[in-house]
Amino acid sequence: MSRHDADLELALRLADAADAITSTRFRAHDLAVERKPDRTPVTDADVAVEDAVRELLAAERPSDVVMGEERGGTLDADRVWVLDPIDGTKNFLRGVPIWATLIALVVDGVPVVGVVSAPALGRRWWAAAGGGAFASDSAGERAISVSGVRELEDAYISTTDLKTWTEYRTRESFLRLVDATWESRAFGDFYQHCLVAEGAIDLAPEAVANPWDIAPFQVLVTEAGGRFTSLEGEERYDAGTVLTSNGHLHEAALRLLAP
Known part of the structure; x- marks a missing residue:
């Protein structure tokens, strides 16, 4: 309750x-x-x-x-x-x-x-x-609960649009993470964060995100046992970026996503 x-x-x-x-x-x-x-x-x-x-x-x-x-x-x-x-x-x-x-x-x-x-x-x-x-x-x-994947090389990753990484962050940082993982997709928008929460995928970073795009996922993903932060590691839904994960892979992903 x-x-x-x-x-x-x-x-x-x-x-x-x-x-x-x-x-x-x-x-x-x-x-x-x-x-x-x-x-x-x-x-x-x-x-x-x-x-x-x-x-x-x-x-x-x-x-x-x-x-x-x-x-x-x-x-x-x-x-x-x-x-x-x-x-x-x-x-x-x-x-x-x-x-x-x-x-x-x-x-x-x-x-x-x-x-x-x-x-x-x-x-x-x-x-x-x-x-x-x-x-x-x-x-x-x-x-629902997040996955138990503990190695980046076994991780399934999704983002919304590769072009946003070029415009708002760096394309290279996202591709570093992609190269370190098992499989990448672009399920996009809300869906990828829900898939993280239910353990279907392991990582979902976004280079740009408005508060209304991601606010529900701070509670949904964390209650499912995962982590929710900005790309700077802040536990905030209003920081302009987001990474949701199963928790085990979070710090390693943040390091690769640093500009």
Whole structure:
């Protein structure tokens, strides 16, 4: 049991509301797509989900603060709900089913509840601080944990986009880690961090990450027995970079990823 169970129950209901919207709009012929100032796409579903979640939070937790990718907000409060209405918008608008709604509750600067809901995959992951990590799919619900891989040469690694390493970090640092590992893929976005939490892969570094992209994974991965830090080793979801791992490989990966 976790003292955050009531907040987790609410977060799961928020995810249900989000799924009802995203599932209807996925592959819709009239899906409206615009460009944000940073040139990333946003769909009418992104905005509709965030507005619906904000409305529910206003009714259920009126004193809490909300920070969302589409409507903004602040992280400077005791209790902040951090939202990414659709993580993987590029997949969503192209009809690729790997996208999810991300919901986190941050208390005193630390994520304590995380929910990741991917209805097109039929999958959901969740955790609350002190309560363990869980996932559900067509087979039902189960507790999850990270892998036991202890050598980089046996490790399975994923990132989102190699180009981001060239733009925000160094391509060479990422390739050093790739060369040291067994297999590399680009599962990308939320999915790779969920795969770390359930032990399917071992390392997921990203050269650039917004708070709403990764906040749920600080609690999900750590409750699954892994580690979550920035590429500088800080246990922060708002540092602009991230490495999730099974814990055993974390320090070795950070050394190779140093610019």
